[in-house]
Amino acid sequence: MAAVIDYGMGNLYSVSRALDRMGRQVRVTSDPQEIQGADGVILPGVGAFGNGMKELKERGWVDAIREVALEKGTPLLGICLGMQLLFTGSEEHGYHQGLNLLAGHAVRFEGNRNVPHMGWNGLRFNGPHPLLKGVGEGSGYFAHSYHVLADNPEDVLAVTDYGGPVAAIVGRNNLFGMQFHPEKSGETGRLLLERFAALCEERVKVG
Secondary structure (H helix, E strand, O other): OEEEEOOOOOOHHHHHHHHHHOOOOEEEEOOHHHHOOOOEEEEOOOOOHHHHHHHHHHOOHHHHHHHHHHHOOOOEEEEOHHHHHOEEEEOOOOOEEOOOOEEEEEEEOOOOOOOOEEEEEEOEEOOOOHHHOOOOOOEEEEEEOEEEEEOOHHHEEEEEEOOOEEEEEEEEOOEEEEOOOHHHOHHHHHHHHHHHHHHHHHHHHHO
16 A cells, blocks of 8 residues: 655645556555555655645654655655655755755756746656666656755666756665656656556565
């Protein structure tokens, strides 16, 4: 069973419906205790970084997320803003501390690029990874004004080109993030969600 975190910011039901159509068990929850027994956890998000962290803190999610991710090793997938929240912090509307599960910061697009970055962009994989197994280099649907600069280049599993390389998929151990919306990204997004679900199942079998 995968748990989708409801903290008041995110496309909760589009993600849960996508997983449900795949035949995966999924629960949208606003109770931090309910993710403790989940096989996988998804942190979606739409909106500003500071507001996202404020809601996570006030609703008691920060410690719960860190516990399942760091102590229990539960697979955790951040989507769009949810991916950025996994990192050290963001410069959006002043500096805000993130969950600090991955090292790096979110910064605003600069130069002659249209902001926000909206629409379909191709994905380029940086190498083989279990999350990418059987997934072709298709396209993702993006909607964001800030992007992550990861401190560890090996954490960036895939990039998209938007006036230069932009982190599109990140991963380290049981932590994963997708800057685009996989639930809106056609076959490529479906396959990536399937792979995340498969990694959750593999962990359960091993455990």
